[in-house]
Amino acid sequence: MSSAKPSPISAGIAPPLLAWYDRHARTLPWRVSPEDREHGVVADPYRVWLSEIMLQQTTVQAVKSYFDVFVRRWPTVNDLAAADTGDVMKAWAGLGYYSRARNLKKCADQVATEFGGVFPQTEEGLRALPGIGPYTAAAIAAIAFDVPAAVVDGNIERVFTRLFEIDTPLPSAKPEITTLVGSATPDERPGDFAQALMDLGATICTPKRPACALCPLDEGCAARVSGRQEAFPVKAPKKTKPVRKGAAFVAERGDGAVLLVKRPDKGLLGGMSGLPTSNWTVRADGKTGISAAPFEAQWRQTGMISHVFTHFELRLEVFHAVVTGTDDYGGWWSASDSLAEEALPTVMKKALASAFPDRF
DNA sequence: TATACGTGGAG
């Protein structure tokens, strides 16, 4: 932990940054524009919260269509609380990090039942809710409630490590950065300040080839002055991804229906639908493949797919069999003509596409 | 502090 003091530089960030934001703010479905805010439009905490959860480790482009679907289908937190959890998981399918969807639903339930549908307005109150960590609590407090909270996301880490040439590797530098951001955050328009820093990081102060010539903070940026902007942020070295092997099983009924199962709520792809699979924790030398089939049948390998998760690469053998009988083996038979519309994680869609190259 | 947790787009 550092004890960085309010510096003249940090105190001077807000005015030029907000002036830049007034001209260059991105237009986003969940955002109140600086102009509208000036005219008294206030943010909807539900939309701010929903967007912040979706945006965790996820690009703006990927979030947009999901956000539109969610707010149209569930316009308020009470609507989301009243929704069926399975429907929420289905609506989230493809967006990734599925624990976010489970916690989203838990959080909505809690806000609806404990707080009458009204979100807490303090960082501390927000932080206590499922799926809301230090970043999201600060972001919601600032953007929805104009609390001068220190909002620190990946963009802001990059901007500040450059402004102050912070050479401590991330994530160790986080406390130091948070202190500096706190000193730079103005009492007026703290939400716009946070969003301005994120827009700056996304459009000007980019990871590669930052457009310093267009930056409103270039004169106060230590890295820009020394020409070392691309040397920041310093990051801890990454670990190599291990390879795991596994098998997925496409059981096809005579009418073309395919057997699907619901995965356990915890762990990888938790709570999502998918094909029956082996465990993926085994290494390449472990017992896997056809021996992990959910039941006996004339399994034939039809393909092999590769899928890269955050912390490992998966090589999945895909087996197919035509089966008879009415047993659902704890899952359900998904009809042939609607299989392509099933809400499945991407890795499962890949496996199906491998077994049915004509249908996907 | 370290690890688990998805996906798709950019360069």
Added chain:
DNA sequence: TCTCCAAGTAT
């Protein structure tokens, strides 16, 4: 093809 990485959180 490959590496990086995008508004992080939970444990």
